[in-house]
């Protein structure tokens with residue numbers, strides 16, 4: 388499948404490989420992957436097709452032999468999906484990218500394509516709910532030896548990796564307690580143990596954390612979150628070397644069908660054009676709200692990697708250039724007080740989604756992390772008073788006022 392970007396109407400730099408253009412990420416987000424049709428449309432075209440035709444039987448044969456660069460079937464590749472993949476690839480500075488139907492399809496395919504029975508998988512314990520299900524329940528059913536460690540604790544990583552591993556999987560910052568994993572140190576330990584490192588980079592976004600710069604081999608996204616950012620569709624992506632995609636990922640992806648739909652790919656590619664602007668505002672609002680909450684009575688603690696009070700703030704400064712859109716805090720008064728606050732919100736909606744233009748609040752202990760045991764929740768630091776807010780794009784003055792009146796309820 389071709390990864391070059393061209394056509395008569397494209398800008399000259401569209402042919403540049405990642406990085407070589409010297410273009411700013413914001414320019415790549417608007418222009419990357421542009422491949423205009425002969426109609427010379429300004430906005431990217433959408434190709435809602437499942438199949439493709441061949442000018443001759445010989446060319447069909449060549450396509451199936453892998454000797455012709457053309458589309459064969461949209462489960463394998465599609466021009467609109469390619470647009471999204473190219474745009475994200477250029478931003479990430481990765482060699483290759485594949486779009487997936489959801490973030491979970493990206494996570495599962497990135498892990499399952501590499502692992503076989505008897506292999507060892509070491510993950511951080513603090514993971515998005517469904518990621519936890521994959522490493523703790525689903526992959527072990529296929530004979531994968533799966534171990535979870537406290538991602539903040541380098542000694543725990545060292546001990547777990549001393550026995551060797553095939554794959555390391557981690558999320559930083561983590562959901563919902565915003566724990567960080569030291570990317571450079573863990574990638575180093577993982578590589579010494581012979582493992583490849585898969586990083587779920589959803590909470591930081593591709594703009595504010597570059598796991599590959601710290602040694603990560605594979606980066607996965609739920610594009611459903613900040614990349615769409617407007618609550619419209621599901622999507623995901625896997626970014627890695629050309630070699631990994633061709634030799635390991637593609638044989639799994641092509642035949643198991645986690646492909647992204649062209650329509651969703653088009654929405655996501657267009658959303659990338661405004662990602663930087665949106666992330667800037669999201670992060671400003673999140674920091675302002677976190678600071679505001681720190682000053683309030685009735686709140687036991689506020690977690691946000693951008694606050695100097697965050698236990699790993701130094702690490703955040705080292706490996707992130709923005710601190711994300713989620714703020715987690717604990718109210719004094721447990722579940723009853725947390726529910727009272729959530730039910731009193733007038734502007735902020737109760738929802739388990741995140742990374743949306745609309746601010747959303749959830750109670751992790753009874754929603755996203757309900758399936759965990761009390762002990763598992765306690766190990767992650769999720770208490771009955773914990774509330775997670777995905778800070779949106781509204782005016783921060785209105786958000787502050789809404790939280791204040793809900794706290795007073």
Ligand SMILES: *Cc1c(COP(=O)(O)O)cnc(C)c1O
Pocket residue numbers: 489490491492494515517518558562587589590608609610611612621622623
């Ligand atoms: C939402 C999310 C996922 C899963 O993505 P979907 O698009 O919902 O399948 C995975 N990891 C993290 C950190 C997420 O926030």
